Structures are given as C-alpha cells and as structure tokens.
Amino acid sequence: MAPEEEVRDDDRPRTQGKIVRVTENNWIAVAICAGGLFINNYALTNVFPYMGPMVVHLGKVEHIDEAGYYVGFLGTAFMGARASSSFFWGVLSDRIGRKPIILLGCTSFIVFQIMLGFATTFEVVVAARLLMGFFNPLVGLCKTVVCEVVNDDNQTKALSYLTGWAAMGMVLGPTIGGWLSEPAEKFPNVAFASSELLKTFPYVLPNLFGSFMSFIMFLAVFFFLPESLVVDNNEYYTQISTADEDNDDTRVEMELTNRIDTEVAASTDIDDGLIKRHLIQERKRPILEVGSIISAICPLGRMYKFLCDPSKRMATLMYSCYAFTSIFYSEMNPLWYLASREAGGLDLTSANIGTIMSISGVGLFLYNGCIFPLMSHMLTPIRLIQFGLTGVAVFYAVVPFLSDIEPPGFKFMNVDTWFYVLLQFSSMLGMILRNHASVGINICVNNACVSSERGAMNGLVMALGSVFKAVGPLAGAEIFAWSINSGNSFPFDYHFGFFVISILSFALVFYSKYLPLSLNEKRN
Secondary structure, three states: OOOOOEOOOOOOOHHHOOEOOOOOOOHHHHHHHHHHHHHHHHHHHOOHHHHHHHHHHOOOOOOHHHOHHHHHHHHHHHHHHHHHHHHHHHHHHHHHOHHHHHHHHHHHHHHHHHHHHOOOOHHHHHHHHHHHHHOOOHHHHHHHHHHHHOOHHHHHHHHHHHHHHHHHHHHHHHHHHHHHOOHHHHOOOOOOOOOHHHHHOOOHHHHHHHHHHHHHHHHHHHHHOOOOOOOOOOEEEEEOOHHHHHHOOOEEEEEEEOOOOOEEEEEEEEEOOEEEEEEOOOOOOOOOOHHHHHHHHOOHHHHHHHHHOHHHHHHHHHHHHHHHHHHHHHHHHHHHHHOOOOOOOOOOOHHHHHHHHHHHHHHHHHHHHHOHHHHOOOOOHHHHHHHHHHHHHHHHHHHHHHHHOOOOOOEEOOEEHHHHHHHHHHHHHHHHHHHHHHHHHHHHHHHOOOHHHHHHHHHHHHHHHHHHHHHHHHHHHHHHHHHHHOOOOOOOOOOHHHHHHHHHHHHHHHHHOOOOHHHHOOOO
16 A cells, blocks of 8 residues: 655645645644634624614614613624524535635625624625625634644644634733724824714724734735645555455446536456555546535534434534633633622622733733643543543632622722732633633544644534523523522522533533543544
8 A cells, every 4th residue: 555645735726635644833823713703703802892883873762771671682793693604604614615715705894894883774784794604614724724734743732723713812912902992082182083985984993903804814825725625545545354465456447426527437457455546537626616515504414414423413512612612711700809898709800801801811812822731642532621620610610709809908990909900810710711611622623623624623613602602691680680689698699600511511521531542633
C-alpha cells in the first residue's frame, strides 16, 4: 500500500486532493478563523448597550422602561435565525468548500450591519438582525477549518486561540457599541459627532465599525485562507482472499462514484492480496450545482443519519447540554450581581459588572495565548472536558456563597477593595474553567467525523446549540427570579439556580465517561 502523504495546493481542486493526515500547521489560517469569531461576537453584542434607546428613538415606545418587550425580539432574532440555517450552511460547505461559505458570511456582516445602522424603523432593525443571523456560518465553519489546518497535537492550542478572540469580541462589542452610539450626546463638543447625519442615525457608527472589520476579514479570507476541504485518497484498497492470488495480471475497467457524486473512470490491479484501484480520469472541479443546494436545503435525512452514529450523537448532545448550562449561568450571573443584599445578591451596579466582565475577558485572552497552550499537550480532549466540567460544577455550587461575605475596607467603584478583587478572581476563574470544557467539546465534535462531514457536523451542533441557547436564558432568568422572590429557605433560595447548573454539570461529567475514546483523535 502506498505510504500516507500530505498534499496541499491552494490552486488545486479539492477533489484532486490526497490527504490522510495533516503534518504542517497553518497558523495564518488559524488567525483568520479567530478573526471570524471576533467579528461574529462583535456583531452579536455591540447592539446590547443601545437596544433600549434605539427602540425609543425609532418610536416604538415613549419611555425606555417600556422597551423590554421589543428588545427581546432583537435579542432572539440573531440566534434564532442562525439556529435555522447552521446545518444548511454546514452541509453546503461539505459540497462546495469552506471558503465560499465563509466569504458569504463576511459579506452578510458587511451589508446587514450597514442596513441596521441606517434603519429608520424597528421592523428594518429586526430584519437586519434576522438576515445577519441567517447568513451567518462563521462560528461553525471557523471551528471546522481550524481542525483541518492543524495536526492533532495542536488542535487544543488552535481552538484556545479562537476562544480567546471570541472572548475579546464579547468584551469589546458592548464597549465599542456603548461608546460609539449616540455620539452627539456623548461628545457634544466634537463637530463631527454633532453632524446632522449622526443625529439622524445615532447608532450608525458602531455598525459601520463592525462592517469595516468584516470587510477586512473578507479580504483576509479571500487572499490568505486556503480551501481546507479535501476528500479521500485517490487510491482505494480492498482486501481479497489468497485464493485469488493467481489473478495478479487481471485488470478490470470500472466506474466509481466519489462522495461528491462525480463519476470517474478507474482501473483495478490485484497486487499482494489487495485490490488497488487507480483513478485514470481526473475528478471534476466542484461547482455550485442545483443538486448540491437541494441536498443542503433538505438535510433532514442526513441529520438523522448523523444522529444515528453514536460518536456524532454523543458529541452533539454534549455540546448542546453544555451550551445550555453555559448560557444559563451567563444569564443568571448578572442578575445575581445586580440583586440586593437582602435578596441574596451582591448589589453591584452595571458599571461594576462591565468592569468585572471586561477584565475577565482580557484575562481569558491572555490565559489562552500564554498559559493554556502549555497545558494543551497534557490532557486528551475528553480529559479536558472532564477537568473543565468538574471545575465549573464545583464553582457553580460555591460561588453564590460570596453573598454571605460583607467585608469592611477601602472602596473601589463603591465596592470593598479586597471583595472586588475576590469577585474579579471568581469571574475570571469561571471563564477559564468553562474555556477548558468548551475547547475539549469542540475538538470532540470535529473528531467525530471525517473532513467531508465536518461542515455539516459543526452546522448540526450550532443549530441544536442555538436552540438550547435560546432556552437557557429564559430558564436561568425565570429560576433565579423565582428563587429570590419565593421566600424559601436554603437550598431553594438564591442558591437554587446555581445548584441546578452544578448538578447538570456533574451529570455531564458522568456522561463524558461514556464518550468513545475515538473522539480523542481526528478521523482521517
């Protein structure tokens, strides 16, 4: 049998590729994918500070206290639309390649952020968020590409970089959105900020900034990101019985159909007990065909087939359940920060919370860039999941007891200094532990399938994960509101919501023990 070989040529059609194992790491491609997650999270979060004022500005309500109902539409439009389309984009990327779909995602961010910034009605804003979410394949495909451009030993390191830049997007999105929105009010002495254009469209600057970054991302993808999708080796081997060894000179002309349904001619040699089939006609370059689109639009059969595979099903369930616990905590934690001491909260202000989250995001970025890569070779992906989930399970159970601490001392932003440091440490620790689990789970998702299925696989987990992320905030907010208003005693007071996700996280640790060990290595 021919030795394993690595061939990568950006100008070569993907169907002519021979690949069994990645031997070189393309860190430029990793950096571009990290940028993709950054612009995604920026587009998702930059509207958070001004959603309420925007609803008032567009005339849907007269007072910001009445804007909550409409803000909910904006919050769910992006994620709901992404949930409906993620699997479609993943399947299509397995048919025509990763690069054109990623370029489409960048284009959607360029166009629809401009559309949102210049919107004159609330309905146009909702439409822009829906379209931005629907034409958004970046998260799943960037994770897919990273898995395909680095070798097994560097998957954890590469995904940690993606997580770090994603965290920066979550931090800088609301920060930049808050500073650049309504510039006439924030910077009345600056002539440009007081221009008629920015008074008429007070929320255009943060969206133009996001559109500009998306344009830079488009150029980086177009010129520097190689097409990472490849198919099986052009040689296929089948073992035959030794009774047929007298037929060494037999040649059989036959036709094969590869996995993108392109018919090719092949010849068959029998050599050393192996049937060795050589392709004698080049496979066709993949093009955007009607059949490919129809197959992607009607993916239920393939989705069912994916879920029938134990490795894919278990990795998908792990991702979805973890997404639920993570967003549950992310929704409940700020509510706990804001709640009064009498109700069991920490009585912080929104400025306190913003500072804590920003510093934690920067800390996670530095941790992923400097410390986490050194640890990545010590643990397998499944061990990484178990370590992270065990840590967060304990963290969720312990962190609400911070409400029982009322330290005296010097004040920083109206919070006792050393208590503020303790809160900052706990916030950063929670992010780091969740990062370990998230990276391990994403590696297992990519390892659950071969290269030609990774787009669909990541699309599937993004679709189901988005559904769980849509349910998680509602569950977190409702359970916490009930726990602090019910008047129940421990453990059904404000601790209850934290204990719920702690128990769920321990359940996921138990479930992870049944994950197939094959998920520790990339399928080739």
